[in-house]
Amino acid sequence: MVGKEILIAIGIPLLAFSIGISLMMFRRKIAARIQRRYGPNFIQPLIDIFKLLAKKGNITHGIMYDLGPIIALAASITVVFFIPMPGMKLMTGSADVIALLYIMVIGSLATALGAGESANPNSSIGVARALTLMLGYDLPFVIVIITLVLKYHTTNLYAIMQAQAGGSWAMWVLPLSAIAGIIVTYGALGEHPFDAAVAPNEVATGPMAEYGGKHLGLLMINHAFHIYIELALFVDLFMGGASNIFYFYAKMFVIFVLIIFFDEVLPRFRIDDAVRFYWRWPTILALIGLIIVLVK
Amino acid sequence: MKEIIERVKRISGAEVSVRRENLIFVDVSRDKLISMLYDMKLEGFNQLSIMSAVDRLEDNEFEIFYVLYNYREKINAVVRSRIERENAEIETAEKIYPPAHTYERELTEMFGIKVLGNSESGKPFILENWKDKPPMRKDFDSVRYVNSHYEFRHSAEEETEGKNE
Amino acid sequence: MSKSYELFIGPNHPGVPGNFSLHLELEGDTIVSAKGDPGYLHRAFEKGMENRLYIQNLALIPRICVPEPDINEAAYSMAIEDLMGVEIPERAKYIRTIVLELARTTAYLQWMGGYAASLGLYTLSQWATGDRDYAIDMFSELTGARVYHMYIWPGGVRRDLPAGWEDEILGYVKYLKDKLEDYDNLFFKNAMFMHRAKGVAKITQEQALEWGATGPVLKATGIAQDVRKDAPYAAYPYLDFDIPVLTEGDSWARAIIRRMEIENALNLIEQAVKKMPKKGPVWTKMPNPFKWYVPTGETYAKVESSRGEHGFYMVSDGTNKPYRVAVRGASMPHMFTIAEKLLVGSRLADASHILLSLDICPPEIDR
Amino acid sequence: MDKMTEEQYRAISNMLRKRSLWMLHYCTGCGAMELPPTMTSRYDMERFGIVPYVTPRQADILLVTGYVNTKTLRRIVTVYEQMLDPKYVIGFGSCPINGGVYWDSYSVIKQLDKYIPVDLYIAGCMPRPEAIITAFRHLMDLVDKGKADGYRRYKENLDYYKKNQRKVLG
Numbered sequence: 002m003v004g005k006e007i008l009i010a011i012g013i014p015l016l017a018f019s020i021g022i023s024l025m026m027f028r029r030k031i032a033a034r035i036q037r038r039y040g041p042n043f044i045q046p047l048i049d050i051f052k053l054l055a056k057k058g059n060i061t062h063g064i065m066y067d068l069g070p071i072i073a074l075a076a077s078i079t080v081v082f083f084i085p086m087p088g089m090k091l092m093t094g095s096a097d098v099i100a101l102l103y104i105m106v107i108g109s110l111a112t113a114l115g116a117g118e119s120a121n122p123n124s125s126i127g128v129a130r131a132l133t134l135m136l137g138y139d140l141p142f143v144i145v146i147i148t149l150v151l152k153y154h155t156t157n158l159y160a161i162m163q164a165q166a167g168g169s170w171a172m173w174v175l176p177l178s179a180i181a182g183i184i185v186t187y188g189a190l191g192e193h194p195f196d197a198a199v200a201p202n203e204v205a206t207g208p209m210a211e212y213g214g215k216h217l218g219l220l221m222i223n224h225a226f227h228i229y230i231e232l233a234l235f236v237d238l239f240m241g242g243a244s245n246i247f248y249f250y251a252k253m254f255v256i257f258v259l260i261i262f263f264d265e266v267l268p269r270f271r272i273d274d275a276v277r278f279y280w281r282w283p284t285i286l287a288l289i290g291l292i293i294v295l296v297k
Numbered sequence: 298m299k300e301i302i303e304r305v306k307r308i309s310g311a312e313v314s315v316r317r318e319n320l321i322f323v324d325v326s327r328d329k330l331i332s333m334l335y336d337m338k339l340e341g342f343n344q345l346s347i348m349s350a351v352d353r354l355e356d357n358e359f360e361i362f363y364v365l366y367n368y369r370e371k372i373n374a375v376v377r378s379r380i381e382r383e384n385a386e387i388e389t390a391e392k393i394y395p396p397a398h399t400y401e402r403e404l405t406e407m408f409g410i411k412v413l414g415n416s417e418s419g420k421p422f423i424l425e426n427w428k429d430k431p432p433m434r435k436d437f438d439s440v441r442y443v444n445s446h447y448e449f450r451h452s453a454e455e456e457t458e459g460k461n462e
Numbered sequence: 463m464s465k466s467y468e469l470f471i472g473p474n475h476p477g478v479p480g481n482f483s484l485h486l487e488l489e490g491d492t493i494v495s496a497k498g499d500p501g502y503l504h505r506a507f508e509k510g511m512e513n514r515l516y517i518q519n520l521a522l523i524p525r526i527c528v529p530e531p532d533i534n535e536a537a538y539s540m541a542i543e544d545l546m547g548v549e550i551p552e553r554a555k556y557i558r559t560i561v562l563e564l565a566r567t568t569a570y571l572q573w574m575g576g577y578a579a580s581l582g583l584y585t586l587s588q589w590a591t592g593d594r595d596y597a598i599d600m601f602s603e604l605t606g607a608r609v610y611h612m613y614i615w616p617g618g619v620r621r622d623l624p625a626g627w628e629d630e631i632l633g634y635v636k637y638l639k640d641k642l643e644d645y646d647n648l649f650f651k652n653a654m655f656m657h658r659a660k661g662v663a664k665i666t667q668e669q670a671l672e673w674g675a676t677g678p679v680l681k682a683t684g685i686a687q688d689v690r691k692d693a694p695y696a697a698y699p700y701l702d703f704d705i706p707v708l709t710e711g712d713s714w715a716r717a718i719i720r721r722m723e724i725e726n727a728l729n730l731i732e733q734a735v736k737k738m739p740k741k742g743p744v745w746t747k748m749p750n751p752f753k754w755y756v757p758t759g760e761t762y763a764k765v766e767s768s769r770g771e772h773g774f775y776m777v778s779d780g781t782n783k784p785y786r787v788a789v790r791g792a793s794m795p796h797m798f799t800i801a802e803k804l805l806v807g808s809r810l811a812d813a814s815h816i817l818l819s820l821d822i823c824p825p826e827i828d829r
Numbered sequence: 830m831d832k833m834t835e836e837q838y839r840a841i842s843n844m845l846r847k848r849s850l851w852m853l854h855y856c857t858g859c860g861a862m863e864l865p866p867t868m869t870s871r872y873d874m875e876r877f878g879i880v881p882y883v884t885p886r887q888a889d890i891l892l893v894t895g896y897v898n899t900k901t902l903r904r905i906v907t908v909y910e911q912m913l914d915p916k917y918v919i920g921f922g923s924c925p926i927n928g929g930v931y932w933d934s935y936s937v938i939k940q941l942d943k944y945i946p947v948d949l950y951i952a953g954c955m956p957r958p959e960a961i962i963t964a965f966r967h968l969m970d971l972v973d974k975g976k977a978d979g980y981r982r983y984k985e986n987l988d989y990y991k992k993n994q995r996k997v998l999g
Contacts, residue, residue: 036584036585036588038588122469126491200582203813205476266583267582267654268581269582269583270658271809271812274658
């Protein structure tokens with residue numbers, strides 16, 4: 002039995018990574034088609050990652066600089082274990098949304114610490130922006146989580162997912178909270194219009210400005226996990242999870258394509274505008290959702 | 298059109314020559330240059346298009362010129378003045394025309410003409426680490442400079458490129 | 463601990479329009495002082511031109527301003543024609559107009575890509591640059607080169623239009639007019655673009671006149687100053703067009719002015735193709751290029767570029783080489799007099815946006 | 830056996846490197862004018878995995894697009910040294926080769942490969958997008974065969990390059 006658990010322990014992150022990277026592949030291809038071009042080779046993101054890991058030169062600015070991407074990656078993998086994935090149970094039974102909220106912050110903080118040590122002002126500004134944006138989208142996100150917890154009378158993610166089985170998705174029951182949730186997903190993924198933290202024209206890719214080679218490769222792997230985490234969380238919270246992995250993937254894909262479509266036609270917010278936006282519209286929507294649940 | 302030219306002619310110290318109906322040249326002496334520019338601005342020449350200098354090496358003089366434009370009368374005026382080539386210096390016009398500030402910085406760098414009253418005159422602007430004489434002067438030979446500082450590629454070198462390094 | 467810190471934007475930074483550097487001093491996210499640092503593209507044009515024949519300079523001058531090289535050829539040719547007293551044929555005037563307006567279109571499309579990218583909208587960059595390339599095809603059919611045409615030269619234009627080129631250019635005009643609607647829907651009517659651009663980097667009419675603004679920057683404050691109307695050259699006096707004017711004076715107004723100028727340019731091309739004499743010489747016979755002894759004298763010739771007034775001040779001493787040529791680019795006052803003042807007090811996020819809304823062209827500053 | 834795996838590793842990593850060349854987004858000269866068409870929808874360089882990246886740490890290729898004056902050369906050298914191995918340099922247009930039309934300009938250097946190692950030159954003023962893409966394909970071949978070794982040459986002949994750099998930069 003132990004052998005099977007180890008297999009699953011390796012299998013879950015691998016599967017999560019493949020889902021994340023495949024969505025990245027689709028992302029570049031779909032974006033290219035919107036921009037009237039042919040687009041890159043389909044497996045381009047994978048080639049990029051392997052090339053970055055095969056880079057020879059190495060540079061370091063201190064211990065945190067090196068540890069930053071590693072801690073971020075470790076935190077992401079930890080989060081992956083807590084998010085219910087159909088057919089693979091290891092720790093999902095004990096997944097608690099409130100604990101999850103805290104673990105998810107670790108990755109961003111680790112990147113922030115690492116980038117901060119590189120002493121590049123662009124990185125510091127980018128980090129400051131990323132953390133400010135986190136402050137912005139965490140408020141509606143927490144309200145949305147509270148709404149769901151009150152609705153289903155549990156803080157267990159798996160139980161929330163199970164309660165929606167059979168078609169009564171939270172998306173249909175609580176549409177306002179779901180809209181707030183998808184806007185939060187935009188910010189968490191750093192897509193337009195909430196990409197001020199990595200804006201090339203302003204801060205030269207922000208936190209990543211000093212990262213290159215293997216570090217950047219790790220950050221890209223982390224990004225693949227990140228895409229998986231945010232989308233899987235949304236699917237689990239609002240779309241009732243899925244009974245098998247293909248169904249799960251299809252749901253994530255639909256949400257992701259929706260995100261890309263908006264991403265490609267919107268300019269970016271200034272960071273103060275982004276926070277103001279988050280504390281206004283999604284927060285109001287989430288609050289109304291909360292009130293509806295409370296009144297019922 | 299004619300009226301504005303007449304008005305410019307009445308400014309004291311101005312020698313006006315008309316090149317086209319919308320381009321006139323105004324020659325003044327060095328000490329009247331700034332007051333002339335001031336009068337021109339009062340006449341409605343609101344825009345400084347460019348200012349720079351011409352090195353008149355044979356006369357041992359610099360010719361400073363200001364190309365002005367009158368938006369209402371649609372006429373260009375070039376105010377020119379000659380100064381001595383040795384220890385050349387002029388007064389700044391940035392109080393009258395703000396864009397002059399940058400042109401004067403370039404003037405100092407390219408011709409070595411000092412601009413009094415311009416806080417940034419003489420600071421490095423376009424060139425970096427320039428040690429030779431100001432490059433836009435006529436007695437600066439750029440071909441000689443190039444030959445002494447850079448090496449050209451020769452056909453024989455091309456063949457062995459990569460080996461002799 | 464001091465509150466402010468320094469940030470160098472550029473030269474290796476996508477936020478600056480080309481090889482140019484900006485020294486910013488920031489307090490938090492707000493800029494407290496800005497200083498431009500030019501010179502990365504200095505090639506000593508004005509010195510080089512003194513050492514070359516007039517005809518050789520023709521190969522040098524397009525390189526002064528890369529996005530729109532034809533204005534240099536036109537202004538340089540006009541200066542020589544003025545000094546030599548040459549009148550160019552009717553058909554050449556129209557061809558010059560078409561070429562200049564097509565170049566203006568390409569310059570604005572290029573600008574549009576950069577401006578949209580500075581606001582984070584990369585899709586428009588892709589579309590606009592892709593559509594610009596079809597205009598480049600027109601150029602390469604007409605002149606044989608994609609970027610540096612050397613087509614307009616003293617006395618007229620280098621050669622006549624190829625057969626069927628008129629129809630092709632009309633087809634392109636029609637194509638781009640359709641595409642402009644797409645651009646409007648994607649960008650110029652985009653609520654988020656308006657949110658970002660409205661009220662940013664606002665200048666009043668008095669300030670614009672005082673600081674020497676020209677072109678779209680001045681038109682956006684409500685002054686219809688345009689060399690094409692004020693000192694008509696080429697075939698502009700025979701054509702019917704209006705100067706677009708807005709009164710807001712902010713980044714949004716400047717963007718919309720440029721958007722209107724594209725339409726204006728397309729209309730001018732259409733008119734010029736239709737009104738153009740169908741036959742006739744395109745070049746006034748000039749002496750052997752090695753013997754272009756330009757009479758002694760000084761002149762100032764100017765044209766309207768996509769960024770504002772572009773002029774050549776030329777001094778001739780009667781030989782076959784110019785004695786002194788000074789180039790006036792619109793970017794010089796726009797950058798050092800206007801942008802340095804506008805950047806102070808704005809946010810770091812807007813720095814690249816402001817530079818692009820003024821359409822700074824570094825090669826024109828450095829020369 | 831050990832040697833065998835090392836060879837295989839090198840072959841595989843070269844194959845991956847050639848499919849993913851990130852170029853530095855640094856417009857050093859007027860050749861940068863032909864890069865937007867090459868990058869965008871008409872010619873679409875991303876088909877070959879070539880993407881502009883922002884900082885020197887992330888990039889593999891330094892494209893020197895056109896003339897280099899001494900002020901820019903100082904930045905190019907800094908940027909080149911900041912990039913991580915393996916790194917490649919492409920000299921773009923006729924100016925980095927021998928000065929081009931700026932042969933008598935006091936501020937433009939005449940031979941780029943005296944100051945940093947150049948893997949490939951593209952001739953022309955300015956090279957068309959087709960030429961740029963052909964050059965990138967050629968660079969891919971060089972990378973595949975392991976012949977694009979400019980970064981190694983720079984380390985081996987550091988004194989030579991530094992001496993030349995000091996001569997013009999002072």
